[in-house]
Amino acid sequence: MDNHKIDQIIDKYQGEASSLIQVLLEIQRKHNWLPKEALERVSEELEVPLARILHIATFYKAFSLVPKGRHTIHICMGTACHVRGAPRVLDTVQDLTGINPGESDLDLKFSLETVNCLGCCALGPVVEIDGKTHGKMGPADTAEVLKNYE
C-alpha cells in the first residue's frame, strides 16, 4: 500500500486525529492488514504517537498486524456445530488450504479461524467465509464452496 493511497484515506477524514480508528479500519479493509509502514505514515500525518496506534491495533480484533488472506474462513467449533460434524469440516479446510487455525497461506488467499458460536446453531455445522454464512456443511459441501474463492 503506497503513501498516496494512505494519504487519500487520511484526507477523507480531514486528517483529524479523532478519526484514527476509522482510518485504521479503512486501511485494514482495503489491505487486509496494517503494515508497519502504513502505521508510520498515519502516525506522521495524524500526529498521533506510533506507540498509541500500535496499542489500538493490537487491542481490537478487527485489526491485524500480520498479513491476512484475501478471504477469511471462520469455522464454528461450538457445541451444536461440533456434535454435527464441525471437526470433519475443519479437517477438510485444513487439508485443502494447508493451514491451521490462526494461519494464512503463503499466497495470502485464505486465513483460517475457529470460533465458539456464530449465532445460528440450528444451521450447524456452520462455516462463514468473508462474512457469508454457509450452513449444514459437510466435508464435500465445504470443498465445493471453497472452489468459488480465488
Ligand code: FES
Ligand atoms: S454452535 Fe455453531 S453457530 Fe452456534
